[in-house]
Amino acid sequence: MTGRSRFRLPRRRNGQALGTVLRGVARVEPPPCRAVLLDMDDTIFDHSLTCRAAIAALRRTEPYLRARPLEALWQEYLGLLDAVGPRVGVGSRSVAEARTERWRRIAASCGRELPGPAAVELSRRYRDHYQRLRRAVPGARQLLEHLHRHVPVVVVTNNEVAEQEEKVRFLGIGPLLDGLVVSEAVGVGKPDPRIFEVAVSAANVPASETTMLGDSWTSDVLGARAAGIRPVWFNRFRRPRPDGGSVAELRSLRPVRRAVDLLLGPRETAPNRLVAREDASEL
Ligand SMILES: [Mg+2]
Numbered sequence: 001m002t003g004r005s006r007f008r009l010p011r012r013r014n015g016q017a018l019g020t021v022l023r024g025v026a027r028v029e030p031p032p033c034r035a036v037l038l039d040m041d042d043t044i045f046d047h048s049l050t051c052r053a054a055i056a057a058l059r060r061t062e063p064y065l066r067a068r069p070l071e072a073l074w075q076e077y078l079g080l081l082d083a084v085g086p087r088v089g090v091g092s093r094s095v096a097e098a099r100t101e102r103w104r105r106i107a108a109s110c111g112r113e114l115p116g117p118a119a120v121e122l123s124r125r126y127r128d129h130y131q132r133l134r135r136a137v138p139g140a141r142q143l144l145e146h147l148h149r150h151v152p153v154v155v156v157t158n159n160e161v162a163e164q165e166e167k168v169r170f171l172g173i174g175p176l177l178d179g180l181v182v183s184e185a186v187g188v189g190k191p192d193p194r195i196f197e198v199a200v201s202a203a204n205v206p207a208s209e210t211t212m213l214g215d216s217w218t219s220d221v222l223g224a225r226a227a228g229i230r231p232v233w234f235n236r237f238r239r240p241r242p243d244g245g246s247v248a249e250l251r252s253l254r255p256v257r258r259a260v261d262l263l264l265g266p267r268e269t270a271p272n273r274l275v276a277r278e279d280a281s282e283l
Contacts, residue, residue, distance in 0.1 A: 033210065033230070034205045035151050035152045035153070035154065035203035035204075035205035036154075036211050036212075036263055037154050037203070037211070037212040037213070037224070038144075038154070038212070038214065039155070039214030039216065039234070040155050040157035040159070041215075042137070042215040042216075043137065043213060043214050043215050043220075044137055044144070044155065044171065045136060045167050045171065046134070046135050046136055046137045046140075048237070050130055050133055050134045050135060051074060051078065051130065053129070054126055054129035054130040054133055055074055055126070057133065058122075058125060064107070064110050065110050067111055073109075076106060077106060080105060080106070084098050084105070094160075095163060099123045099126070100119050100123040102123075103119055103123040107119065136171050137253055138253060139253030139254035139255075139259070140171070141171065141176075142253075142254075143253045143256050144173055144176040144177070145176060146257075146260045147264075148177075151264065152179075152202075152204065153176060153203075154179035154181060154199045154202045154203045155177055155179070155180050155181065156181040156195060156196065156212070157183065157190075158183040158190050159182060159183065159184065161182045161184045164182045168180060178202065181195060181198050189219070190214075190219035190220060190223040191219045191220075191222050191226065195223075196212070196227035200227070200229070207229045211230045211232055211263050212224035212229045212232065213250065213263060214233070215233070215234040215235070215236070230248075231247050232248045232262060233247050233250070235251055236252060238251065250263075
């Protein structure tokens with residue numbers, strides 16, 4: 001490794017320099033990161049802020065949704081994503097059905113009880129806005145471009161295959177990925193270690209030499225750690241840390257160089273030095 005930072009990028013896919021000699025004493029360093037796994041939603045694809053923009057657009061034509069503040073509806077919708085999610089991999093509820101149920105509940109919270117077809121229609125309108133307004137997380141594409149030059153990059157995500165493949169096409173990141181591992185295809189979702197095993201196999205690198213970046217503490221951080229993968233928590237909304245600081249944290253994908261250094265850096269570095277804070281001048 002070269003340069004001033006301890007987090008310099010390993011330049012070769014088959015990083016070989018595992019040991020250094022410091023003042024005559026051999027020091028064995030942990031293996032470098034030789035593959036990166038990334039979550040899709042709210043790590044690469046900006047799901048949360050697209051939701052907010054789509055809800056704001058929907059409120060312009062659905063006056064009863066203005067009975068509550070936009071911020072409240074947005075936060076409730078994000079909460080319902082976990083409470084009323086699809087049962088991908090275990091059957092019985094599709095993504096579309098879960099979305100309709102969420103909007104039935106949101107409408108009810110605004111005082112409007114919607115019959116089934118009306119809830120389906122509201123969900124469809126929301127979906128139209130969402131598709132029109134969707135975007136990448138700032139810095140995501142540049143990060144993938146940098147990572148792809150040096151290590152295998154695999155997206156591991158909970159959702160339906162068709163939906164996630166379409167996001168990859170929309171974002172134009174297919175050539176930058178070495179794999180797309182989706183819970184629907186695997187049959188289990190994060191945090192189940194089995195989906196991480198599939199992702200690690202796609203990268204063709206041992207779990208112990210792999211880093212996982214994701215925004216979900218439970219699915220991405222705890223899931224990766226249970227699978228023997230080094231987790232990095234993507235915490236762009238500044239949520240309180242659930243742990244005492246033992247997991248590296250990234251608050252912005254920009255500046256990209258700093259994010260790359262954090263993801264590919266040596267894993268023995270003290271956790272409180274692993275927080276890559278955003279540079280406001282580059283946001
Ligand atoms: Mg996510």
